Amino acid sequence: MEEIKGGVTAAKGFFASSCEANIKYKDRTDMAMVYSKVPCVSAGTFTTNVVKAACVKWDQKVVSSGEALQAVVVNSGIANAATGQQGWDACEKTAKAVEKALGVPYTSVAVASTGVIGAQLPVEKLEKGVETMAKTLDESLEAGTAASKAIMTTDTVNKEIAVCFEISGVKVTLGGMSKGSGMIHPNMCTMLAFLTTDLSIEKTLLQEAVSEVVSDTFNMITVDGDTSTNDTLLVMASGEAKNKMITEKNKDYDTFKEALLFVCESLAKRMAADGEGASKLFEAKVVNAKTKEDAKILSRAIVGSNLSKAAIFGCDANFGRFLCAMGYSGSIFDENDVELYFQSVNGTLQVFDKGTPIEFDEEKALSIMKADTVTVFVDMHEGDASATAWGCDLTHEYVTINADYRS
Amino acid sequence: MEEIKGGVTAAKGFFASSCEANIKYKDRTDMAMVYSKVPCVSAGTFTTNVVKAACVKWDQKVVSSGEALQAVVVNSGIANAATGQQGWDACEKTAKAVEKALGVPYTSVAVASTGVIGAQLPVEKLEKGVETMAKTLDESLEAGTAASKAIMTTDTVNKEIAVCFEISGVKVTLGGMSKGSGMIHPNMCTMLAFLTTDLSIEKTLLQEAVSEVVSDTFNMITVDGDTSTNDTLLVMASGEAKNKMITEKNKDYDTFKEALLFVCESLAKRMAADGEGASKLFEAKVVNAKTKEDAKILSRAIVGSNLSKAAIFGCDANFGRFLCAMGYSGSIFDENDVELYFQSVNGTLQVFDKGTPIEFDEEKALSIMKADTVTVFVDMHEGDASATAWGCDLTHEYVTINADYRS
Numbered sequence: 186m187e188e189i190k191g192g193v194t195a196a197k198g199f200f201a202s203s204c205e206a207n208i209k210y211k212d213r214t215d216m217a218m219v220y221s222k223v224p225c226v227s228a229g230t231f232t233t234n235v236v237k238a239a240c241v242k243w244d245q246k247v248v249s250s251g252e253a254l255q256a257v258v259v260n261s262g263i264a265n266a267a268t269g270q271q272g273w274d275a276c277e278k279t280a281k282a283v284e285k286a287l288g289v290p291y292t293s294v295a296v297a298s299t300g301v302i303g304a305q306l307p308v309e310k311l312e313k314g315v316e317t318m319a320k321t322l323d324e325s326l327e328a329g330t331a332a333s334k335a336i337m338t339t340d341t342v343n344k345e346i347a348v349c350f351e352i353s354g355v356k357v358t359l360g361g362m363s364k365g366s367g368m369i370h371p372n373m374c375t376m377l378a379f380l381t382t383d384l385s386i387e388k389t390l391l392q393e394a395v396s397e398v399v400s401d402t403f404n405m406i407t408v409d410g411d412t413s414t415n416d417t418l419l420v421m422a423s424g425e426a427k428n429k430m431i432t433e434k435n436k437d438y439d440t441f442k443e444a445l446l447f448v449c450e451s452l453a454k455r456m457a458a459d460g461e462g463a464s465k466l467f468e469a470k471v472v473n474a475k476t477k478e479d480a481k482i483l484s485r486a487i488v489g490s491n492l493s494k495a496a497i498f499g500c501d502a503n504f505g506r507f508l509c510a511m512g513y514s515g516s517i518f519d520e521n522d523v524e525l526y527f528q529s530v531n532g533t534l535q536v537f538d539k540g541t542p543i544e545f546d547e548e549k550a551l552s553i554m555k556a557d558t559v560t561v562f563v564d565m566h567e568g569d570a571s572a573t574a575w576g577c578d579l580t581h582e583y584v585t586i587n588a589d590y591r592s
Numbered sequence: 593m594e595e596i597k598g599g600v601t602a603a604k605g606f607f608a609s610s611c612e613a614n615i616k617y618k619d620r621t622d623m624a625m626v627y628s629k630v631p632c633v634s635a636g637t638f639t640t641n642v643v644k645a646a647c648v649k650w651d652q653k654v655v656s657s658g659e660a661l662q663a664v665v666v667n668s669g670i671a672n673a674a675t676g677q678q679g680w681d682a683c684e685k686t687a688k689a690v691e692k693a694l695g696v697p698y699t700s701v702a703v704a705s706t707g708v709i710g711a712q713l714p715v716e717k718l719e720k721g722v723e724t725m726a727k728t729l730d731e732s733l734e735a736g737t738a739a740s741k742a743i744m745t746t747d748t749v750n751k752e753i754a755v756c757f758e759i760s761g762v763k764v765t766l767g768g769m770s771k772g773s774g775m776i777h778p779n780m781c782t783m784l785a786f787l788t789t790d791l792s793i794e795k796t797l798l799q800e801a802v803s804e805v806v807s808d809t810f811n812m813i814t815v816d817g818d819t820s821t822n823d824t825l826l827v828m829a830s831g832e833a834k835n836k837m838i839t840e841k842n843k844d845y846d847t848f849k850e851a852l853l854f855v856c857e858s859l860a861k862r863m864a865a866d867g868e869g870a871s872k873l874f875e876a877k878v879v880n881a882k883t884k885e886d887a888k889i890l891s892r893a894i895v896g897s898n899l900s901k902a903a904i905f906g907c908d909a910n911f912g913r914f915l916c917a918m919g920y921s922g923s924i925f926d927e928n929d930v931e932l933y934f935q936s937v938n939g940t941l942q943v944f945d946k947g948t949p950i951e952f953d954e955e956k957a958l959s960i961m962k963a964d965t966v967t968v969f970v971d972m973h974e975g976d977a978s979a980t981a982w983g984c985d986l987t988h989e990y991v992t993i994n995a996d997y998r999s
Contacts, residue, residue: 509709589906
């Protein structure tokens with residue numbers, strides 16, 4: 186597997202475009218489209234929030250119908266959540282605009298939205314946007330990059346990645362883009378992520394690989410503990426690489442899954458590092474836990490705690506806050522088994538040893554915590570399961586962004 | 593029932609004192625003692641955090657032993673949590689210092705700590721503090737107030753309250769103090785609260801009343817979603833009012849429970865309003881939910897969401913964030929049943945009506961949200977259960993306080 190340039194247009198036969206639809210933002214692109222010249226096998230994971238955005242319900246229908254997926258239309262600015270029948274109608278009208286412009290059935294068009302909840306989409310602007318984008322679809326890497334920029338909200342950087350790998354001697358490409366900065370505590374996947382691949386694979390196997398990988402990547406990041414109404418990850422597999430179709434869990438399947446894991450973990454970590462107002466990536470590695478579920482719960486609790494996050498921001502090796510978060514996480518353990526370390530490119534420092542605090546060098550701790558990525562490493566000494574979760578620090582900037590988001 | 597002046601020394605026969613033990617803070621009191629001249633019946637509720645402070649384990653033993661409780665020693669600055677055997681020894685030594693100074697058995701002395709986790713208590717300073725405080729015990733209201741100040745950490749105001757009520761013609765008094773500002777998301781009770789009453793009541797009934805009331809008051813507040821390692825609520829009932837002992841759930845029991853509810857709710861709301869960095873009290877009332885548990889989960893999710901809290905700080909009527917929080921709370925409901933309103937002393941405004949957003953007057957919304965207490969009122973239209981939760985806004989000051997707490 187090799188990382189290559191590009192994003193959603195890296196794989197064969199995928200096109201992208203974007204435009205300024207003026208939905209909420211001015212003077213920037215706020216709509217994107219991804220299109221495959223052939224119908225694709227699709228898979229998806231969606232928010233578990235009871236209040237699901239209209240577009241999430243729409244996409245669940247598209248993906249679960251078993252029909253092909255051929256185009257995705259995304260807008261930023263308004264989330265189309267808590268919008269009733271009018272919100273659903275907006276999805277349908279957008280998909281029908283794609284049918285009109287590109288001649289693909291509207292039932293094979295997915296839609297996704299991100300932004301303010303509880304506001305209606307300006308449908309005419311979306312329809313006009315679709316018309317414009319249909320005329321400017323482009324398979325260049327630049328078109329993919331432009332699309333990844335159009336779907337940003339409070340993100341400070343666009344996120345895209347692509348890899349290529351061999352399936353039985355045939356070169357296959359997998360690329361993707363994602364966005365997400367606030368309201369991030371995925372319980373399915375985080376905000377919006379779109380992956381495209383020219384791989385040929387059976388739908389059920391694609392869904393299985395995606396679900397497993399998402400649970401170890403996107404579902405392991407948190408910015409603020411708020412699970413969005415709009416979380417959506419969609420994968421389109423076109424088969425244009427012309428590999429022998431993957432129909433069972435063989436070596437080829439494993440190769441693909443490894444590439445998928447790399448892509449999803451990369452995008453997930455970039456989202457966490459670009460969490461609203463974040464100044465650094467905050468990683469928690471829990472090893473030797475009783476079960477995988479315990480390791481996940483514990484690592485997520487650590488990166489999810491406001492107090493932990495504020496300590497990371499302040500470069501304060503206040504390890505008691507991590508133990509406290511582990512303690513209320515819901516996992517049952519004995520603190521007398523636990524070892525806790527701080528790690529970064531600047532070194533490793535143990536601060537807690539099986540129930541007892543260790544006196545440590547504050548200067549060394551400060552140096553470790555000043556790095557761009559800080560890891561809290563916890564050895565539970567209770568089993569052999571491990572998990573990693575990613576988050577970010579809690580900063581003044583987070584408060585500023587969210588105290589004045591809608592207005 | 594009537595609210596009167598005072599706190600832990602309001603009820604007959606209770607004494608308090610405080611001192612500067614220089615445990616972590618300088619130039620302020622940081623130890624407090626509450627003492628009853630007679631042995632008391634006790635009840636308590638404690639943190640559910642798996643990582644329990646040594647003092648929590650100590651107090652659980654004292655309360656559950658069924659023996660009398662006669663004194664409580666509290667320190668601020670260091671939490672005595674994650675401190676191993678040395679932490680437990682510190683509790684025992686402190687209690688033994690009380691036995692030496694006041695002649696009460698050390699097994700009837702409770703201890704409580706609040707502050708940094710993972711640091712050891714300076715036991716000699718505590719012992720010296722106990723010696724000093726034993727000599728200055730005082731039953732004046734001022735002594736109670738001074739004690740409520742000594743237990744503060746990042747609190748900006750001390751919290752105490754007292755009420756008197758009649759039990760079969762006899763005047764009974766109930767008073768209390770509490771502290772708590774950060775790491776507040778109680779799942780038992782919030783940080784430290786100490787109640788004293790001269791009521792005569794059976795231990796099991798006292799515990800039952802306390803547990804029920806705590807679940808509707810202290811357990812319904814949240815500042816930052818972090819359930820502390822130290823949460824402790826202790827009640828001492830001396831019987832000095834000489835009422836006929838309450839031995840069953842009769843009218844007298846109800847009268848006491850009503851007073852207890854008033855005292856606990858008052859203290860809990862003051863803690864939420866004084867949350868770290870808070871500029872206002874943020875209340876969520878959920879009515880007509882399917883079950884009481886649903887109403888509790890929903891109301892707590894609303895006040896617990898960082899995004900909701902930041903919106904409240906910014907006076908932004910971004911109601912979608914409240915719906916989003918309800919959606920991921922774990923309660924199952926249909927958004928098409930839900931009505932949502934903003935309320936304060938400045939008026940009431942409906943913003944969401946059974947699945948659909950309502951266009952509203954932004955100036956009216958701003959005026960409502962500028963009040964010191966802002967309520968999100970949600971009618972679920974699914975049953976007849978209701979609950980109220982209290983929290984505070986998320987401000988720059990919260991980040992400042994917690995990025996630089998330990999150092």
